[in-house]
Amino acid sequence: EAARDILMDAKERDDNRLGVEAMGLLDAYGIETPAGEVVDEPADAVTVAENIDGPVVMKIVSPDILHKSDIGGVKVGVANENVYDAYEDLVARATNYQPDATILGVQVQEMVDLDDGTETIVGVNRDPQFGPLVLFGLGGIFVEVLEDTTLRVAPVSEPEAREMIDEVKAAPLLRGARGRTPADVEGVIETIQRLSQLVTDFPAILELDINPLVAGPDGVRAVDVRLTVD
Template sequence: TRETPMVVVKSGRTEAGASAAASHTGAMAGSEQAYEAAFEQAGVLRVSTVQELFDYASILAGQPLPETDGVAIVTNAGGPGVMTTDAVGDAGLSLASFADETVDAFQAALPDGANVYNPVDIIGDAPVERFREALDIALADPNVGATVVVACPTATFEFADLAEVVAELQAEYETPTAVTLMGGSSTRAASERLAEAGIPTYFDPARAVASLDALREYREVRDRERVEPRSYDVDRERARSIIRTAADRGATRLGVEAMDLLAAYGIPIPEGEVVSGRAAAAEAAERIGDGEDVVMKIVSPDILHKSDIGGVAVGVPPREAGDTYEALVTRARNYQPDATILGVQVQKLRNTDAGVETIVGINRDPSFGPLVLFGLGGIFVEVLEDATVRVAPVAEPDAREMLDDIEAAPLLRGARGRDPVDETALVEVIGRVSQLATDFPAIVELDVNPLVATADGATALDLRLTIDPEKA
């Protein structure tokens, strides 16, 4: 896509559409997030309609890419000019700020009543020569990366003459240009002349702006840094042993008892131990806490949301660890009598108040394979749904973009007096989880939640994963 732009319209964007796609063409029924991620990473421009598909293709084939995002609007009608301005605001473009010399030139060239600022309104009595002069001035401004010419029919000019002017000046300045001709069938000859010059024409100004925005999108694709995913130094044999041991005992769901899987891939975890019995809990709490409070969590592959049933105790003094062990096990058995209880994890207490709880996860898409998720974590992760996805393997620039994608990104940069988190540490965890996903197809799903990010790094406090024993 760096050499040849690719534009795709894909059905199945909505839940109903995806259901219809699945019933007719199974291969098209991949997850919407997976397609979005794949298109983004591959530099594919996605559109929603067939009309947009042809609009994008037309301007990408005929116009150069803009050097800046600034758009100049030249029009003989105030209302359509404002409509075009609104469309620029809705797009990823911006209204060009004219240089002082440009404003002076407009003031000298245009009559009283004309607007010399952007959008430039040359008013309704403008002959074609005024269009030429205004467009020439706008194109000469260094802040202008693209232009939209908006023309409504009047008795003072012919659309065919305007087409010649626009084609001539676009060729001279080589600045991407889109034209809105609001004259119905009277614009046919002008549209054909502009099409010969590779300049698209539209009736709706919003379509003209959206097409220019396609050029901006593709410029970003062309300019994007291409980096191969990093290969981290990991202990694959240790990870393979953990997965195979679980598969051999018939387990498909694993929790905090498999935290060493993360450690094998260099992801920081707090010191912890899974214990059975109150005495063992008390001993582990004393040793791991070293006199300080600890965290205790029920360990059961059948209980997915431990916090919801009171299966997590934070800030447990070592002297109370035995009683807490009994309480956690009792709650778990009351909640689900047939649940398999593997024990209780005693974990070193980390101060999460100074950090941001995030989530990094893996899911396997039938079309694209392993997907890596990053977002705001904690117990409300499924309520807030503030997350973004990439197809593994994830390169460092893509991982950094993931941090920017979520709505909670400002929390990572410091909010309400907090220190900004170590974003490099988060990027590395995303990369290591991505490598884990590609190395072990047996991992069907994985959640590291919460992954607490602080100014000093990122630490995984909990884990949940599903494996396919046949692929272990």
């Protein structure tokens, strides 16, 4: 099974923290991710970008850099003709930040429409007493400042996942308040359940965050994932 292989590979490399390598875990559990690839040459980045419609997002891939945008390691809306230079700039920024950082390359990813979509967070943490706890919230200030989140013990049933959405104060934004396009709430509910199944199946996953899971009118996309394995 694909998910098992990804976790076994990480164990063999003695890697406790996974980022883009874990995108395949989500795919294996039917959680959609934007098209994209990791490359280690600027010319290859151009080739990947040319095969993706419209501008792309580019992100530094390094086990030493966990919060990519903190160091300017994420570029959104890069046009094909700027991809080559953007690659070199991302590597320069990372090296500048940490001269001995291991840089594996750059992820070139399809852009997800954020004007019509809402950034949400779905995460998991293992609690010594309760086991895996699944967290849901709307991204950005709702989670970071207002701590508007909700938790359930995995595995999360469909009615529980539905309750989670309704529990966060910002939920009306997902449902189309303030003139927004209503998001695919059913897709979010499904994603919460699928993620809870993933961590139930693999006790080696200690922590996992999809941040953001972009919920748009036509579906949800896991744009960024980070996890810790035992």
